[in-house]
Every structure is written in C-alpha cells, then in structure tokens.
Amino acid sequence: MREIEAGVITEAVAKLAVEATHFLPEDVEGAIRGARETEQSPLGVQIIDEILENAEIAREQMLPLCQDTGTAVVHLELGQDVHITGGFIMDAVNAGIEKGYGDGYLRKSIVAHPFGERKNTGTNTPGVIHTEIVPGDKIHIGFMPKGGGCENMSRYQNFLPGAGREAVIKFVCETVDQSGGNPCPPLVIGVGVGGTAEKAMTMAKHSLFRKIGQRSEDPEVSILEKTLLDAVNALGVGPQAVGGSTTALDVFVETYPTHITALPVAVNIQCHSARTKHTVL
Numbered sequence: 001m002r003e004i005e006a007g008v009i010t011e012a013v014a015k016l017a018v019e020a021t022h023f024l025p026e027d028v029e030g031a032i033r034g035a036r037e038t039e040q041s042p043l044g045v046q047i048i049d050e051i052l053e054n055a056e057i058a059r060e061q062m063l064p065l066c067q068d069t070g071t072a073v074v075h076l077e078l079g080q081d082v083h084i085t086g087g088f089i090m091d092a093v094n095a096g097i098e099k100g101y102g103d104g105y106l107r108k109s110i111v112a113h114p115f116g117e118r119k120n121t122g123t124n125t126p127g128v129i130h131t132e133i134v135p136g137d138k139i140h141i142g143f144m145p146k147g148g149g150c151e152n153m154s155r156y157q158n159f160l161p162g163a164g165r166e167a168v169i170k171f172v173c174e175t176v177d178q179s180g181g182n183p184c185p186p187l188v189i190g191v192g193v194g195g196t197a198e199k200a201m202t203m204a205k206h207s208l209f210r211k212i213g214q215r216s217e218d219p220e221v222s223i224l225e226k227t228l229l230d231a232v233n234a235l236g237v238g239p240q241a242v243g244g245s246t247t248a249l250d251v252f253v254e255t256y257p258t259h260i261t262a263l264p265v266a267v268n269i270q271c272h273s274a275r276t277k278h279t280v281l
C-alpha cells in the first residue's frame with residue numbers, strides 16, 4: 001500500500017488551479033489556430049484572432065484567460081492501493097482549490113446555497129469532485145475550471161430506445177443552436193449516451209478532459225463524433241455566434257450500457273477557454 005500525504009494533494013490541486021486558469025492547453029490553441037485557416041467569415045476570423053491574442057497575453061502576463069475562473073471541477077482517479085495519510089482526501093482537494101484561487105487572485109464564483117442570500121463562500125469551494133477507484137497505487141487528478149456561461153447550456157433528455165444515433169445528432173445540434181453565443185463558441189462539446197440520467201451527464205463532463213482530436217476507441221462512436229462535429233459546424237453559429245463555420249473544435253462522446261427502455265443523452269458544453277490540466281501523484 002503506497003502512502004500519499006493529504007498535503008501533497010492540496011499543493012498539487014492548488015498548482016493545477018493556477019496553471020489551468022492561465023495557460024490554454026496546447027491542443028486547444030492549436031485547434032483554434034487551425035480553425036483560423038479555414039474560417040470564411042471575416043468577423044469570425046477577427047474573433048479567432050482576439051481569442052488567440054487573449055491566450056498570448058494571459059500566458060505572458062500571467063493573467064487569467066477569462067474573468068470567469070469557473071467552478072472547480074476535479075476528477076480523481078484513485079488507485080485502490082493508495083492510502084491517504086494526514087487528512088481526508090476531499091478536504092485536501094478543497095484546501096487546494098482555496099489555496100490556488102487565493103494564490104492566483106482568481107475570481108471566486110461559488111455561492112453557499114442556491115436559494116436565498118446566495119452568499120459567496122469567498123474561497124471558490126466546495127469544488128465539484130468526482131472520484132473513480134482504479135487499479136494501481138497512483139492518483140490521477142484532472143482539474144477543469146468550468147465557466148458558468150457554457151455550463152448553463154447543459155441539457156439532458158431520455159429518448160425512446162429505438163431513436164438511435166439520429167436522435168443524438170438532432171439533440172446535440174438543437175442544443176448548440178439554441179445556446180447561441182451564451183457558451184462562447186468555438187466550443188468543445190461533451191456528450192454522454194447510456195447509463196442513467198446522472199451517468200450520462202457525468203460522462204458528458206468527463207469526456208471534456210480529452211485532448212482535441214482524441215477519438216473514441218469504439219469505431220462506431222468515433223464515427224458518431226466526426227458526424228456530430230460536421231453537423232454542428234454546418235449550423236453556421238460561428239465564433240462567438242457572429243456566423244461562420246467554426247462553431248466547435250471537437251465533439252467527444254462517451255457511452256455506457258443502459259436499460260432496455262432507455263436512451264439517455266446528456267450534453268455538456270465547454271467554451272473556447274477550454275481549460276483543463278492534469279497531474280499524477
């Protein structure tokens with residue numbers, strides 16, 4: 001059994017929070033640069049140039065990529081042969097979020113209760129922490145500062161079991177079209193199909209940790225991802241919804257076995273500030 005001290009997790013999460021909010025991942029920036037070469041709309045090209053300039057300024061002047069530094073979404077893959085010492089793992093992660101958002105002077109966006117006073121907790125905690133027990137003696141930490149504008153465009157629907165791929169394509173396209181400029185396109189779109197309602201939504205979010213261009217290992221799902229990307233980009237929403245062919249940089253689909261009566265479909269949208277960062281302890 002390998003021992004990992006809770007304080008090590010706190011420090012790692014704090015570092016991820018600062019890095020994720022300042023440095024656009026290379027794959028995302030590369031995809032945006034690629035889109036600039038194919039985008040036909042002059043206004044769309046101008047928006048893309050501004051997004052790229054913003055990423056450069058954030059990187060060089062150590063400024064957050066966006067004023068909305070998001071809900072801290074943390075995905076932990078916890079090796080079953082790891083023993084956490086010196087504290088509770090969830091407390092350690094939340095302490096890391098608080099430290100990172102403090103150290104980085106990042107905007108705190110979390111209110112303590114969804115109703116009533118909606119008082120800001122002042123620390124950006126609690127984070128939304130997902131845990132998965134995996135084989136081995138390591139902890140993989142994925143950190144995603146998830147913006148409110150794009151998260152608010154999430155949708156879920158349970159279709160009749162025979163509705164098939166066509167229903168998924170129509171639902172994703174409708175969701176993106178109706179979202180317009182709210183989620184700050186160009187987007188990365190996460191789709192979860194199967195399981196139950198909460199499983200579908202969790203898969204949609206988890207898929208957004210993938211790198212741009214990383215296709216599903218399931219050949220049928222991989223084809224669906226490509227079909228969805230083409231369909232979404234044919235909508236003409238464009239960068240920041242000014243019109244154009246660059247509505248999404250990629251679409252990721254995760255699937256899971258489901259009930260004979262169900263076809264659960266969840267969509268979770270990521271904005272052009274598609275911030276994720278990973279580390280392994």
Ligand code: SF4
Pocket residue numbers: 066067068069070146147148149150182183184271272273
């Ligand atoms: S959706 Fe993304 S880019 Fe738009 S304001 Fe929110 S975090 Fe910023």
